[in-house]
Amino acid sequence: MPALAQVSTAPAIFPAPVSLRLSGPSVALGDAVVLVREAGADAATEKLVRAVLTEAGVKNIRVETVLPKRLYLTHVVIGGAGGAAVRDALARTGGEVPAKAEGYALASAAQGDGALIVLAGRDGDGLYHAAQSLRQIVARGRVSSVVVSDYPAMPVRGSIEGFYGKPWSMAEREDHIAFLARFKANTYIYSPKDDVFARDKWRDPYPADTLGALGKVVDVANREHVNFVYAISPGPSICYSDAADLEAVRRKFAALRGLGVRSFYVALDDIEYTKWNCPADEAAFGAPGQKAAAAAQAKLLNAVQADLAAAGHGSLTMVPTEYYNTTESPYKAELRKALDPRVVVQWTGTDVVPASISVSDAKNATKAFGRKTLLWDNYPVNDFGETTGRLLMAPYDRRQAGLSAELSGIVSNPMNQEVASRPAVAGLLAFSWNDRDYNVQRTWRAAALDLAGGDAGTADALLAFFDTQHVAPTFGHLPWQPQAPKLKALIDTARDALADNDPQAIATALTDLGEAADALAAAPDRIRAGVVVPGFVRETGPWLDAAQLWGRALRLTVDGLVAARAGQSGAARYFAEATELTKKASAIRSIPGATRFEGPVKVSDGVLDSFISDAPGLIYLAPAPSPKD
Structure with missing residues (x-):
C-alpha cells in the first residue's frame, strides 16, 4: 500500500499578512538549532526567537x-535585509523583504538534512514583527513551510489610554504594551484623564517615584518596539500667551525625555x-471664540513642534477641541491655516462614539484639518453613562476597508479594564495593519x-461570554453593535418554531438553545481555570458570576418549555426557579471604583431577560384538574 503524502495546512497569522503561501510540508525543528544572528537583530528580537524555539521543545x-552551504540541523537566520547570511537564506527559501517601513520577510523550508528559517526586517521594527509571526507558525515541535512578505497598511497602530476614571496601573500598562507588540502595534499614548500631573497639575513635576515607575514602562515599550507617546492636557x-506656561510644557517634556520618551502629544479636548x-x-488673540482659540493653540503647538524638530524627535501629536466631526467652522479653518503641517491631528470620527467610519468620512477629515488625521477610535471605552454596567467586548467592526489610504493610523481608546479591552483592541490592531484583508x-x-494561551476549549468559553457583552453603545439610544447576536439567533429560532407549532422544529430549536445555555453556564468556570492572563478574571468577575446564573436560568427555562410541551405539571416550577436566578443575577453590581459609572452588571440584556x-x-x-371528592 503506498504511503500517504504528508498534508500541511496554511497557518493563521494575526494580523493577516499581506502575502502568505505554503511552500512545502511542515518541518520538525529537532532538539538542536543553530542561530545565525546578523546586524539588525536586537536583544529583544533574539530573546523572542529563542523563547519560541524553547517552547517548541528545542533543547540546545x-x-x-x-550559514553553511549544506544544512545538517535547523538553522534560523535573523537580521536586517542587507546582511549576507540573510540574503543567502532569502534566496534559498524564496523570501523577499518589502521596501516598506516595518516590512519583513519570514520564510521556512526543509534544506539539505535540516531546515532553514529566515527572519528579515526592513528595519528593526520589521524584524521584531517577523519574530511575532514566527511565534504563530511554530506548533508541536514543527514549523510550517511558508513564505511570508508583510508590512503595515497604516504607519500608526495602537492604543491611547485616554479614558476618564481609574487609570491603569503601571503593571497593566507594561502588560498592555506587550499585548500590543504581539499584534504588531507600534504606539501607546499615555493620556489618562485622571492623571493630575498631566492635566489638573500639569505645571507641577511628577513625584520622583511616579517618574521612576513611568520610566520602567517606557523601558518595556522600547524593548517591545512600541513607541511610548507622552501626552499633556494643559x-x-x-495661558497661551504666557511664556512661563510654554516653558512649563517644555519642562514636563524634558523630564519624560530623560526617561527615553521621544514622542510627545498635547491634548486640547474637552475644554471651553x-x-x-x-x-x-484676550489682549494677544482678541475676544474669546473659535477662531481666536485655534490661533492661540496653533501658537503653542508650533513652538513645541519646533522644539521636537530641533531635537530630532519628529512630529508632535495633538487632539483639537473640535475633534469629533468634519463640519467646517472658524476653529477648523484657523487651525488648518495656522498649524504647522508637521503636527499630527487626531479625530474621533463623525461623532464622539461613531457607529461607523467610511473612507468618505476620512477624506472629509483630511479636508477639514488640512492633513491626514490619526483616528482616535472611542471603542471599547466605557467611561460614559450609556456603558454603565457593561463590558464592551464585541469585535472591531464597521470601519471601511480602504481607510488606510486616508488615515495616518488608528489608536483605540480602551476600557478602564485593560485585559477585557483586548478582544476589541486586537481587532483594531489587525484592521490597521491590513484593513483590506481584515476578518x-x-x-x-x-x-x-x-x-x-492557545487552548481551544477555553477560547470557545470566552467567545460564549463575549457574546453576552456584545452590545456597543453610542451617546444616543441606539447601539452600533447588537446585543448577544449568536444567542439571540438561537432564541429567535426557538420563538419562531414555537409560533409555527412545528414539533420537529421545536425539538431541534430547544435542544440547540439548551446546549447554548449549558455552554454559557459552564463558561465562567472554564474561563477562571483556563485564561492565562490573571487580570481578565479579576476585571470580569461580577460579569462571570452573573453570566453563570443567567446560563442556569436559561437552562431551566428551556426545561420548562420542554415540560410544558409534554403536559407535565412541573413546568411552572422550572420557570419559577429561572426567575429566582435572574433576580440574583440582576442584583450583582460592577466593581466599585473600577469605572466612572457604576451599577448592576448587564448580561445579554434585552435578549436573555426578555x-x-x-x-x-x-x-x-x-x-x-382538581381532585374529585
Whole structure:
C-alpha cells in the first residue's frame, strides 16, 4: 500500500499578512538549532526567537555567524535585509523583504538534512514583527513551510489610554504594551484623564517615584518596539500667551525625555474655547471664540513642534477641541491655516462614539484639518453613562476597508479594564495593519486564543461570554453593535418554531438553545481555570458570576418549555426557579471604583431577560384538574 503524502495546512497569522503561501510540508525543528544572528537583530528580537524555539521543545541553541552551504540541523537566520547570511537564506527559501517601513520577510523550508528559517526586517521594527509571526507558525515541535512578505497598511497602530476614571496601573500598562507588540502595534499614548500631573497639575513635576515607575514602562515599550507617546492636557488652565506656561510644557517634556520618551502629544479636548483662562490671552488673540482659540493653540503647538524638530524627535501629536466631526467652522479653518503641517491631528470620527467610519468620512477629515488625521477610535471605552454596567467586548467592526489610504493610523481608546479591552483592541490592531484583508470573526477568535494561551476549549468559553457583552453603545439610544447576536439567533429560532407549532422544529430549536445555555453556564468556570492572563478574571468577575446564573436560568427555562410541551405539571416550577436566578443575577453590581459609572452588571440584556420572562406565555399549559371528592 503506498504511503500517504504528508498534508500541511496554511497557518493563521494575526494580523493577516499581506502575502502568505505554503511552500512545502511542515518541518520538525529537532532538539538542536543553530542561530545565525546578523546586524539588525536586537536583544529583544533574539530573546523572542529563542523563547519560541524553547517552547517548541528545542533543547540546545548554538550561535554561529555563517550559514553553511549544506544544512545538517535547523538553522534560523535573523537580521536586517542587507546582511549576507540573510540574503543567502532569502534566496534559498524564496523570501523577499518589502521596501516598506516595518516590512519583513519570514520564510521556512526543509534544506539539505535540516531546515532553514529566515527572519528579515526592513528595519528593526520589521524584524521584531517577523519574530511575532514566527511565534504563530511554530506548533508541536514543527514549523510550517511558508513564505511570508508583510508590512503595515497604516504607519500608526495602537492604543491611547485616554479614558476618564481609574487609570491603569503601571503593571497593566507594561502588560498592555506587550499585548500590543504581539499584534504588531507600534504606539501607546499615555493620556489618562485622571492623571493630575498631566492635566489638573500639569505645571507641577511628577513625584520622583511616579517618574521612576513611568520610566520602567517606557523601558518595556522600547524593548517591545512600541513607541511610548507622552501626552499633556494643559487646556483647562493654560495661558497661551504666557511664556512661563510654554516653558512649563517644555519642562514636563524634558523630564519624560530623560526617561527615553521621544514622542510627545498635547491634548486640547474637552475644554471651553468660548472663554480665556487669563486676561493676557484676550489682549494677544482678541475676544474669546473659535477662531481666536485655534490661533492661540496653533501658537503653542508650533513652538513645541519646533522644539521636537530641533531635537530630532519628529512630529508632535495633538487632539483639537473640535475633534469629533468634519463640519467646517472658524476653529477648523484657523487651525488648518495656522498649524504647522508637521503636527499630527487626531479625530474621533463623525461623532464622539461613531457607529461607523467610511473612507468618505476620512477624506472629509483630511479636508477639514488640512492633513491626514490619526483616528482616535472611542471603542471599547466605557467611561460614559450609556456603558454603565457593561463590558464592551464585541469585535472591531464597521470601519471601511480602504481607510488606510486616508488615515495616518488608528489608536483605540480602551476600557478602564485593560485585559477585557483586548478582544476589541486586537481587532483594531489587525484592521490597521491590513484593513483590506481584515476578518472580523477570525480575529475575534484569535484574541480569545491569546487570552486562553492557545487552548481551544477555553477560547470557545470566552467567545460564549463575549457574546453576552456584545452590545456597543453610542451617546444616543441606539447601539452600533447588537446585543448577544449568536444567542439571540438561537432564541429567535426557538420563538419562531414555537409560533409555527412545528414539533420537529421545536425539538431541534430547544435542544440547540439548551446546549447554548449549558455552554454559557459552564463558561465562567472554564474561563477562571483556563485564561492565562490573571487580570481578565479579576476585571470580569461580577460579569462571570452573573453570566453563570443567567446560563442556569436559561437552562431551566428551556426545561420548562420542554415540560410544558409534554403536559407535565412541573413546568411552572422550572420557570419559577429561572426567575429566582435572574433576580440574583440582576442584583450583582460592577466593581466599585473600577469605572466612572457604576451599577448592576448587564448580561445579554434585552435578549436573555426578555426570553426568560416571556417563556411561560409561549406555551399554554392547561391547569391540572382538581381532585374529585
